[in-house]
Amino acid sequence: xxxxxxxxxxxxxxxxxxxxQKVGNLVYVSGQVALNDKGEVVGKGDFAAQAQHTYxxxxxxxxxxxxxxRHVVKVTNFLVNPADYAAFNEVRMKVFPENPPASSTVIxxxxxxxxxxxxxxxxxxxxx
Numbered sequence: 001x002x003x004x005x006x007x008x009x010x011x012x013x014x015x016x017x018x019x020x021q022k023v024g025n026l027v028y029v030s031g032q033v034a035l036n037d038k039g040e041v042v043g044k045g046d047f048a049a050q051a052q053h054t055y056x057x058x059x060x061x062x063x064x065x066x067x068x069x070r071h072v073v074k075v076t077n078f079l080v081n082p083a084d085y086a087a088f089n090e091v092r093m094k095v096f097p098e099n100p101p102a103s104s105t106v107i108x109x110x111x112x113x114x115x116x117x118x119x120x121x122x123x124x125x126x127x128x
Contacts, residue, residue, distance in 0.1 A: 008064035010037045011057075019061045025126045027065040031078065031119040032057040033111065041115040047084045050117050051091040058120055067124040069095060077105040078119040088118065 006020035006027065007013060012035075020029040034042040034050035035057070043049025059069050079088060085105065092100070101122070111119050 006061060006065040008060045011060065012037065012039050020065050022065050022126070025128060027062065027067050027122075027124045027126060029058060029061050029065075029122040029124065031076075031121040032061065033113075033116050033119045041113060044115045047081070047087050047117050048091060051088055054118055054120050055091065055095045058122060062122070062124055065124075066126045068127075070099075071127055072096070072101045072122050072124045074102045074123040075104075076121045077103065078108050078111060079105060080108060080111060080117050082107045084117065 001024055003021040003023045005018040006022055008019060011019060017030050019032075020027050022028075032054050034053040036042050036053075041050075042053040055069070062068055062072070077088065077092075079085060088105075092103075111117070
């Protein structure tokens with residue numbers, strides 16, 4: 001079974017990664033961050049705004065793959081500041097109000113761009 005790359009309409013195309021790879025009924029989503037379709041950081045300095053936009057980008061990738069947020073089975077979260085963990089959980093509870101996915105959260109020194117505060121990668125199933 002060969003992986004199928006997933007490129008949501010409007011999202012910038014990267015030469016170094018694919019937003020997601022679909023293999024069978026599983027979708028592996030690359031880390032999503034708070035970038036708009038022009039590659040600009042959304043919500044500079046505003047953790048809640050970045051977390052919300054990050055999940056919006058995750059939703060777009062999942063839907064382009066035939067899945068959705070409610071079919072996410074595992075997330076890995078990267079936060080730059082441990083003090084943002086409570087705010088992150090508030091946003092996450094709105095995104096996953098029932099049956100939240102398995103989750104790991106890692107505090108990192110920095111993300112790929114200096115203004116980014118949060119990154120989320122995911123694994124989801126495609127409902128049959």
